[in-house]
Amino acid sequence: MPTPTHPDITHIAGLHLELRDVTQEVRGAGRVLDEVSFEVGAGQLTVIAGSSGAGKTVLLGTLAGLQSPTTGAVLHDGAQPGPPGPEFGYVPQEDVIHRELPLRRTLEYAGRLRMPGGTVPARVTEVLDVLGLSGRADTPVRALSGGERKRACIAAELLTRPRVLFLDEPTSGLDPVTGAALLATLRSLAETGTTVVLTTHVLADLPRCDQVVFLSPGGTVAFVGPPDALLGAFDAETAEDVYAAVAEGKRAERAAPAALPDRQPAPTAHRPPRVGALRQWALLTRRTTALLVRNRLSVAVFTGSPVMIVAMFAVLFRAGAFDAAAPDPGSTAMIMFWIAFGAFFFGLTYGLLQICPELAVLRREWLAGVRIGPYVASKLTTVLPVLAAADALLLAVLRALDRLPAAGWDTYGSLFLTSVLASAAALALGLLTSAAVTEPAQATLMLPLLCFPQVLFSGAFVPVPRMAPVGQAISWAMTNRWAFEALGGAIGLNGLWRDGGSPAGPPLLRSYGDSFAHPAGRGWLILAGFAVLFLAATWAVLVRRCRQGVSAARAGR
Numbered sequence: 047m048p049t050p051t052h053p054d055i056t057h058i059a060g061l062h063l064e065l066r067d068v069t070q071e072v073r074g075a076g077r078v079l080d081e082v083s084f085e086v087g088a089g090q091l092t093v094i095a096g097s098s099g100a101g102k103t104v105l106l107g108t109l110a111g112l113q114s115p116t117t118g119a120v121l122h123d124g125a126q127p128g129p130p131g132p133e134f135g136y137v138p139q140e141d142v143i144h145r146e147l148p149l150r151r152t153l154e155y156a157g158r159l160r161m162p163g164g165t166v167p168a169r170v171t172e173v174l175d176v177l178g179l180s181g182r183a184d185t186p187v188r189a190l191s192g193g194e195r196k197r198a199c200i201a202a203e204l205l206t207r208p209r210v211l212f213l214d215e216p217t218s219g220l221d222p223v224t225g226a227a228l229l230a231t232l233r234s235l236a237e238t239g240t241t242v243v244l245t246t247h248v249l250a251d252l253p254r255c256d257q258v259v260f261l262s263p264g265g266t267v268a269f270v271g272p273p274d275a276l277l278g279a280f281d282a283e284t285a286e287d288v289y290a291a292v293a294e295g296k297r298a299e300r301a302a303p304a305a306l307p308d309r310q311p312a313p314t315a316h317r318p319p320r321v322g323a324l325r326q327w328a329l330l331t332r333r334t335t336a337l338l339v340r341n342r343l344s345v346a347v348f349t350g351s352p353v354m355i356v357a358m359f360a361v362l363f364r365a366g367a368f369d370a371a372a373p374d375p376g377s378t379a380m381i382m383f384w385i386a387f388g389a390f391f392f393g394l395t396y397g398l399l400q401i402c403p404e405l406a407v408l409r410r411e412w413l414a415g416v417r418i419g420p421y422v423a424s425k426l427t428t429v430l431p432v433l434a435a436a437d438a439l440l441l442a443v444l445r446a447l448d449r450l451p452a453a454g455w456d457t458y459g460s461l462f463l464t465s466v467l468a469s470a471a472a473l474a475l476g477l478l479t480s481a482a483v484t485e486p487a488q489a490t491l492m493l494p495l496l497c498f499p500q501v502l503f504s505g506a507f508v509p510v511p512r513m514a515p516v517g518q519a520i521s522w523a524m525t526n527r528w529a530f531e532a533l534g535g536a537i538g539l540n541g542l543w544r545d546g547g548s549p550a551g552p553p554l555l556r557s558y559g560d561s562f563a564h565p566a567g568r569g570w571l572i573l574a575g576f577a578v579l580f581l582a583a584t585w586a587v588l589v590r591r592c593r594q595g596v597s598a599a600r601a602g603r
């Protein structure tokens with residue numbers, strides 16, 4: 047990493063941070079922070095050190111206002127931490143940027159989502175330069191080294207010139223030279239006004255900061271002060287000796303040094319304007335599309351599953367099942383069912399992996415001002431056209447192979463609309479599942495669990511009038527039932543079975559009762575209702591997951 051330069055020398059007003067007698071209890075871990083008090087002056091670089099498990103990450107999150115303290119107060123510029131926004135930067139230990147796109151594009155999307163105006167490309171160039179990443183601008187994020195990816199995450203935070211930047215172990219895993227250069231970058235950032243707080247295990251980071259907060263294993267503060275006072279406070283010769291002394295329970299005298307002053311008087315904090323919901327939706331739609339196209343797994347699923355299903359249908363059914371003179375009533379019902387299930391399956395598989403792999407990114411962007419509504423809507427607008435194409439392909443191939451009858455555009459329009467609505471409802475169910483699980487493996491496991499009842503209770507294999515009462519009740523909640531009935535109604539199964547030249551028709555008609563006797567509009571309404579319901583539930587789950595562990599004030603409540 048080259049020596050950092052800082053072309054952007056405009057000073058900004060850093061945030062003044064204060065903890066007053068903060069205790070923090072974590073479920074399952076008990077009291078993690080105990081009566082912690084210290085201040086961080088605006089534009090100062092503070093390092094939180096301490097042994098593993100001492101509570102550094104919890105302290106960082108509490109200081110950032112992400113977790114409300116159990117008792118005590120956290121103050122930003124003397125007040126409760128405000129709602130999320132672009133003037134606040136937080137870099138957790140895990141990566142919080144997408145991996146598929148080239149670095150510059152990734153940062154441009156991150157910037158456009160956080161700040162309005164056309165200055166983003168120039169700002170990205172500046173930030174890449176500051177972090178020594180200019181030479182990697184066109185490299186996909188996944189091809190960057192661990193240290194470069196860490197700097198890329200920091201770059202995303204710097205785009206908005208935050209007033210405060212929190213970083214959880216940014217130098218872990220970096221070689222000494224790269225770590226020192228990163229610290230130098232953070233120092234120059236502090237010198238232009240941004241308050242910087244980071245946790246570390248790297249001893250070399252300590253002398254490079256303005257203030258050290260040393261946590262002892264019980265979550266109490268063993269030392270707060272300038273780094274050059276650290277060794278003396280513990281009569282130690284090296285920083286390792288300090289770790290040993292703190293592990294033995296030693297604490298420096300808390301007639302503690304006065305808090306470092308703000309680097310410059312903070313003028314009234316101004317909140318930069320947020321990007322509007324409509325613009326966020328358009329940007330997120332473009333980014334999701336770009337990410338999908340670049341992701342080999344999603345391209346394989348998006349193209350592979352329709353092709354596979356269409357091919358299976360083509361070899362499964364005989365031609366001419368709908369021939370009015372000699373129909374095959376059993377096959378006609380099955381063709382309608384499998385079209386409904388195909389539409390459901392496309393929607394579900396496309397939706398299941400949409401959210402869970404990027405939840406950490408979403409949570410970070412939500413804190414920077416990205417709204418959940420536009421995010422969920424962007425998934426729908428990106429994926430639904432692909433689903434519609436897959437549904438159209440399915441119908442077209444079945445018609446071309448004479449597995450569906452010759453009929454007018456109104457019939458095929460009705461079949462298509464039903465399929466698309468069935469796919470939309472399944473997509474929304476997939477998104478809901480993807481939002482609720484914690485990792486892609488869980489989402490994949492949900493696929494058979496969600497498909498099985500949709501097959502059993504659709505009313506195709508056991509007609510709804512023949513189901514046990516509980517089964518009938520469950521069938522109401524199956525989108526596949528409504529799609530199957532609407533498709534059967536649109537293609538005219540009742541008439542074909544009643545008037546067609548097959549003796550198997552009338553008994554089948556009696557079994558299925560009035561399943562296909564309803565106007566198509568009823569099925570469309572129900573399917574659209576399910577889609578809206580699942581999307582609303584997805585929104586609610588994501589809001590809850592983003593707010594989880596975030597203090598009420600920060601969460602904007």
Ligand SMILES: Nc1ncnc2c1ncn2[C@@H]1O[C@H](COP(=O)(O)OP(=O)(O)OP(=O)(O)O)[C@@H](O)[C@H]1O
Pocket residue numbers: 072073074075078096097098099100101102103104105245
């Ligand atoms: N969500 C959680 N659920 C249960 N326990 C937790 C949770 N978060 C933190 N803890 C516990 O709180 C304590 C402090 O954790 P924290 O991650 O802050 O330590 P740390 O000093 O940052 O450790 P490290 O340096 O290893 O990252 C640990 O005992 C940890 O197990």
